[in-house]
Amino acid sequence: MTKRQIVIVGGGFSGTMLAIQLLRKGDANLAITLIEPRAQLAEGVAYSTQDPAHRINVPAAKMQLSESEKGDFDRWYRQQPAFLQDSAALWQDGSVYPQRRQFAAYLREKLAHALNGATATFRHVQDYAQAYQLGxxxxxxxxxxxxxxxVLAISHPAPLKPAVFQALSTDSNVIHNPWQDESLYTLENNAEVAIIGTGLTMADVIASLVRQGHRGPIHAISRRGQLPRANLSGHYDDYSLIPATPLPTTVRGWLKLIRENVSVAARHQRPWQLVLDDVRRQAQTIWQQLSLVEQRRFYRHLRPWWDVHRYRIAPQVAAVLGECLASGQLQINAGRLMSAQHISGKLALTLRQRQGGSKTLLVDKVIVTTGPAHQQLIASQPLLIDLAAQARITADPLGVGIAVNAHSQALSPTGTAHDDLFVVGPAARGRFGELMGLPQVAEHAEFIANQLLAIPIDTLRERCPRESN
Ligand SMILES: Cc1cc2nc3c(=O)[nH]c(=O)nc-3n(C[C@H](O)[C@H](O)[C@H](O)COP(=O)(O)OP(=O)(O)OC[C@H]3O[C@@H](n4cnc5c(N)ncnc54)[C@H](O)[C@@H]3O)c2cc1C
Structure with a gap:
């Protein structure tokens, strides 16, 4: 009998982690192919950045690949030459926040280790998957x-171009994708800059600008003008949510319960971050108990607030933002961007301010930091468009990724599951809820490795005879 052929599309964190799990669990009857156009695996959008100002946003000790590997990345990192060369990585509470590329190097070492002990075969095909037909x-x-x-391991498509910049889409003064556009690094130090978005990508961009000595004014713009909060400094015991009976079934009920817990924690000198961390630990369970109506309500009303409290930034990056705000170099604007046009060599941005009235900013450069366009994931590339055209995949009802069932098998538009087609990582989070941070994505990869290997290969082949080459 020929080997079970598992093909993973995407060699970022999710795809590489799945390969590691399959190598650990599979036997000699398994052949794994990982298709990834980048030369290096384990990078993806998050960990490919070579900018030393871009750090992981939680302490290294929390970037765990499994319960049994708790603290492993922290220990590994402290033994690397990179640790000695980067004095800023060590925070005053003793935690380390390495540059993000260090995490990719760590994961590649884990992959090499898994390969050493494996009987399954593995190959990285450095190419781009475009279509799928008959096996x-x-x-x-x-x-x-x-x-x-x-297995689809594709999570973060390029950012969407905001409508007001459509007419300026080829304008070199607008950086539409700061993850790819190197002109960020040749920006004139005195340039006046507008950043569209005030989330994690904005924090990365400001950290990069400050590292390269930027002195010009920076205007950050978003609807609410909310900034990501800083991670806790110091060491605290975990907080456990005081259980409510019955458990809330609505988003409003959960909000009330969380606020009550934040008050209780505060009375015991315990910061709100600990409460949110426990919500996060339980978030997949909480999410799956909410009805679709309530999940939609979360996305409509609460998500912006959840995001800024849940996706926190490294204290080093928070300190940079704090200094820029205190000096007045960075100004946060809450409002809606209404228009963008060229006026005498500058870009004029007009905003309708949240507190009323309008305002025009004249800037030299605009940097779009609205983050990955998850709502456009399927439309973002030929393979996903092809799979959708064959009714093998469809967008999830919340529009944040690909629809899957409880096994993370892709669903057709009519809800039929495909047990030969899985989704690993954040693209499946419409179903599972909290599925973005490392520990949850790593657990998900292990869960999928188990599902894949549990399906008898004969039943798959009987149903889907492969066209001969
Ligand atoms: C900027 C950023 C910073 C983050 N920082 C942290 C952090 O500090 N701590 C934390 O816990 N979490 C962090 N996260 C969250 C996190 O780790 C991600 O959720 C995780 O990296 C998801 O990776 P992925 O492999 O699923 O997706 P992606 O990063 O999107 O990788 C997908 C890969 O698939 C490849 N690909 C796409 N299409 C094809 C195709 N057709 N054929 C072949 N290959 C293809 C791409 O080249 C890419 O390498 C961060 C996320 C981002 C975006």
């Missing part, structure tokens, strides 16, 4: 790769 995956370079089980 074969077709790549940009013309390869046909046999597939028994396909």
């Amino acid at each position: 074969q995956l077709f790549t940009q370079q013309g390869l046909r790769i046999p597939v028994d089980q396909l």
